[in-house]
Amino acid sequence: MLNNAKKVMMIDDNDIDLKINAKLINITKLFDEIIICQSAEEALDFLNQHIENPDKLPNFILLDIQMPEMDGFDFLEEYKNFPKKFTDRCPVAMLSSTLDFGDIQRAEANPYVIKLLKKPLSTKELGALL
Amino acid sequence: MKSPGVRILYIDDEENNLQAFKASFRRQYEIYTAISAAEGLKIIQNVDIQVIIADQKMPNTTGVEFFKSITETFPDPIRILLTGYTDIEVLADAINHGDIYRYITKPWNDLELHNSIKNAYDAYKAKIDLRNKIAELEKTNDELNRFIYSISHELRAPLVSVIGIVGLVKMEGLYNSSGEYWSLIETCSSKLDYYIQKTLQYYKNNKTTADHTPVDFKKLVAELIEVYAYTDRETQFTVNVNQPTPFIGDLFRIEVILGNLISNAIKYQKITELNKKVNIDVEVNKEAVQISISDNGMGILNEHLEKIFTQFFKSKIHHGSGLGLFIVKEALNKIGGRIAVSSDLDHGTTFKITIPNAK
Numbered sequence: 001m002l003n004n005a006k007k008v009m010m011i012d013d014n015d016i017d018l019k020i021n022a023k024l025i026n027i028t029k030l031f032d033e034i035i036i037c038q039s040a041e042e043a044l045d046f047l048n049q050h051i052e053n054p055d056k057l058p059n060f061i062l063l064d065i066q067m068p069e070m071d072g073f074d075f076l077e078e079y080k081n082f083p084k085k086f087t088d089r090c091p092v093a094m095l096s097s098t099l100d101f102g103d104i105q106r107a108e109a110n111p112y113v114i115k116l117l118k119k120p121l122s123t124k125e126l127g128a129l130l
Numbered sequence: 131m132k133s134p135g136v137r138i139l140y141i142d143d144e145e146n147n148l149q150a151f152k153a154s155f156r157r158q159y160e161i162y163t164a165i166s167a168a169e170g171l172k173i174i175q176n177v178d179i180q181v182i183i184a185d186q187k188m189p190n191t192t193g194v195e196f197f198k199s200i201t202e203t204f205p206d207p208i209r210i211l212l213t214g215y216t217d218i219e220v221l222a223d224a225i226n227h228g229d230i231y232r233y234i235t236k237p238w239n240d241l242e243l244h245n246s247i248k249n250a251y252d253a254y255k256a257k258i259d260l261r262n263k264i265a266e267l268e269k270t271n272d273e274l275n276r277f278i279y280s281i282s283h284e285l286r287a288p289l290v291s292v293i294g295i296v297g298l299v300k301m302e303g304l305y306n307s308s309g310e311y312w313s314l315i316e317t318c319s320s321k322l323d324y325y326i327q328k329t330l331q332y333y334k335n336n337k338t339t340a341d342h343t344p345v346d347f348k349k350l351v352a353e354l355i356e357v358y359a360y361t362d363r364e365t366q367f368t369v370n371v372n373q374p375t376p377f378i379g380d381l382f383r384i385e386v387i388l389g390n391l392i393s394n395a396i397k398y399q400k401i402t403e404l405n406k407k408v409n410i411d412v413e414v415n416k417e418a419v420q421i422s423i424s425d426n427g428m429g430i431l432n433e434h435l436e437k438i439f440t441q442f443f444k445s446k447i448h449h450g451s452g453l454g455l456f457i458v459k460e461a462l463n464k465i466g467g468r469i470a471v472s473s474d475l476d477h478g479t480t481f482k483i484t485i486p487n488a489k
Contacts, residue, residue: 097290099286120290
């Protein structure tokens with residue numbers, strides 16, 4: 001049986017922001033389940049591990065840009081190697097406190113990214129994307 | 131007196147000349163001599179030479195041919211051509227292709243040659259100094275850019291977390307639970323955020339070179355209203371964009387300019403006004419875009435109109451950062467734009483800007 005629960009994967013190295021955003025999502029019930037990853041590597045491990053198991057996979061990814069070692073853009077480079085069957089139904093929104101124009105343009109030029117959301121996360125903006 | 135470290139290479143196929151040159155100048159400079167272009171090349175490959183003097187008339191390779199052959203590989207040493215006969219074609223070739231600094235006729239006059247060498251060495255030093263300065267400046271600029279980038283993240287990230295927490299407090303209905311403390315935290319955080327954003331805009335406007343990208347004004351204005359009207363849903367916007375032709379311009383600066391003006395139009399409304407309005411008209415043609423932003427807000431005192439574009443000017447009653455309009459003016463200067471303002475106290479303000487179309 002197919003599990004229809006909506007799952008969001010949050011990738012961010014900042015504990016506090018993960019906590020804030022998880023709370024926001026719990027309050028607004030925009031998703032049923034949250035997969036928390038504190039690094040891009042952790043997120044890739046998770047996806048690789050469950051790629052054959054659609055029930056476990058997220059339907060949406062909130063991706064921070066600035067993270068140590070592997071940043072959001074590095075993650076996207078790996079993300080495009082996942083099967084299209086998965087990536088097609090799992091859009092990515094980047095989430096960042098950046099005001100850097102280069103980052104914004106770069107994010108929005110990426111075919112896997114539907115939008116760059118600015119921190120603090122606005123549930124209204126997030127809701128509009130879903 | 132010997133100038134320390136001035137290394138000179140003299141190439142001539144006549145041994146006598148090499149000896150005479152050495153005798154005249156060895157006290158002042160570090161002299162290297164070569165009997166042919168091939169020998170000379172060996173020397174510049176091994177020694178850091180600053181001034182090269184070459185005789186024009188030599189078997190196998192002439193002076194000019196030698197200079198030509200090293201324009202790519204050894205561009206730095208200053209070149210002096212020495213020749214016994216004056217052939218206008220050789221001269222033209224030397225100047226056009228050999229990058230010659232001086233041309234001296236044989237037999238040389240010691241004083242003249244000495245002065246030429248001195249000047250050549252000064253030219254060499256100026257060239258190297260300039261290059262070092264440029265490298266230094268590029269490094270500083272690069273560091274500054276990285277600094278700006280890191281401020282935009284490192285300084286802002288924790289602040290944005292604080293603002294996020296205040297948002298959560300609101301959602302959980304705790305905002306009024308501790309008197310006005312939460313609202314005070316919110317006010318301070320937004321103010322700090324505003325200052326960080328303005329500072330970044332200012333620096334980025336100073337640093338970034340103008341870029342040329344297509345600008346879709348309808349989309350841009352809609353986005354900016356969305357961003358700035360977020361905190362205020364009362365203001366009615368009337369937007370008219372007439373863009374029959376493409377506009378090419380500096381998107382970052384145009385966004386900064388319009389963003390600041392739109393945010394001001396919202397911010398400086400009259401509290402008592404029930405019908406808050408902002409009109410934005412955009413008219414694009416092949417030469418330029420004309421944008422008019424007018425509000426029915428509190429207006430600007432006549433005596434302040436002159437000063438609103440100066441850095442850190444703030445009116446006593448309505449305190450902004452004193453940076454917004456200053457940045458607008460600076461950004462317009464960078465892209466060749468103009469701004470005019472007219473205002474009626476208590477009735478509203480109109481800003482009119484013109485930005486050339488770089489198509």
